[in-house]
Amino acid sequence: MQFVQLNGVTLHYQVIGGPAQRPVIVFINSLGTDFRIWRDVLVRLAGDYPLLTYDKRGHGLSDVGQTPYSIDDHVDDLIGLLEHLDVRQAVICGLSVGGLIAQGLYARRPDLVRALILCDTAHKIGTFEMWASRINAINESGLEGIVDGVMERWFTPSFREPDNPAFPGYRNMMLRQPVAGYTGTCAAIRDADFTVAATKISVPTLCVVGDQDGATPPDLVLSLAKLIPSARYEVIKDAGHIPCVEQPEALNAVIEAFLSPLVSGDQPHG
Numbered sequence: 348m349q350f351v352q353l354n355g356v357t358l359h360y361q362v363i364g365g366p367a368q369r370p371v372i373v374f375i376n377s378l379g380t381d382f383r384i385w386r387d388v389l390v391r392l393a394g395d396y397p398l399l400t401y402d403k404r405g406h407g408l409s410d411v412g413q414t415p416y417s418i419d420d421h422v423d424d425l426i427g428l429l430e431h432l433d434v435r436q437a438v439i440c441g442l443s444v445g446g447l448i449a450q451g452l453y454a455r456r457p458d459l460v461r462a463l464i465l466c467d468t469a470h471k472i473g474t475f476e477m478w479a480s481r482i483n484a485i486n487e488s489g490l491e492g493i494v495d496g497v498m499e500r501w502f503t504p505s506f507r508e509p510d511n512p513a514f515p516g517y518r519n520m521m522l523r524q525p526v527a528g529y530t531g532t533c534a535a536i537r538d539a540d541f542t543v544a545a546t547k548i549s550v551p552t553l554c555v556v557g558d559q560d561g562a563t564p565p566d567l568v569l570s571l572a573k574l575i576p577s578a579r580y581e582v583i584k585d586a587g588h589i590p591c592v593e594q595p596e597a598l599n600a601v602i603e604a605f606l607s608p609l610v611s612g613d614q615p616h617g
């Protein structure tokens with residue numbers, strides 16, 4: 348296990364080595380998850396690219412630190428982690444709030460970004476009122492009070508069938524996140540708006556979404572793709588909000604097809 352202390356918190360991360368001439372792909376997890384959601388994508392990409400995943404603050408084995416957060420707090424952590432690992436430029440793949448963090452990184456440090464993969468995310472997710480009411484509901488009844496509604500947005504009905512052992516596992520994942528880390532990140536999403544920033548993105552960008560995503564539906568992700576000059580837009584069939592869990596093979600195929608022309612000219616170092 349790999350840990351680093353920066354910006355007053357301990358962050359949990361994982362590096363999987365790959366060809367040095369290829370860019371590192373960094374994976375940022377969504378609200379209420381930890382980096383294990385990427386496992387089935389990582390196993391397919393391992394060996395082709397160096398890979399970095401981490402638990403954003405308030406999630407997984409990373410510290411909670413001071414709450415509430417802003418997207419900038421999460422971006423500070425990502426910059427710190429990249430500097431710690433001496434990663435000078437990476438492909439940034441963010442899911443949902445992870446996609447907001449990816450957009451925030453690009454807005455502040457475009458030099459660190461070779462390409463963006465914006466997965467089930469948007470320039471703005473939900474409304475101020477929606478996030479304020481989710482925070483209030485959690486403060487009153489805990490994550491138990493909202494988990495079933497969240498699961499309906501995360502996963503398709505077939506994934507939620509009682510005979511699928513992965514479903515209760517991912518439900519547990521959400522329920523075991525620190526409440527303050529979860530609500531602190533809700534506040535960051537509530538306050539984030541990258542509508543203008545998205546129009547200034549000039550690196551290759553893939554916007555991808557599950558066809559049954561109940562949190563950032565295909566129309567919303569398409570509107571993000573339309574804001575970003577030359578963004579590619581792809582829809583993953585039979586997936587909700589977390590295609591890396593439900594359809595890792597299809598997501599991996601879309602990622603590989605997007606990245607392969609970008610890296611075809613990369614030469615080995617030395």
Ligand SMILES: O=C(O)CC1=CCC(=O)O1
Binds near residue numbers: 444445472536588
């Ligand atoms: O919890 C949800 O509704 C889905 C979600 C929104 C932002 C995020 O990261 O996950």
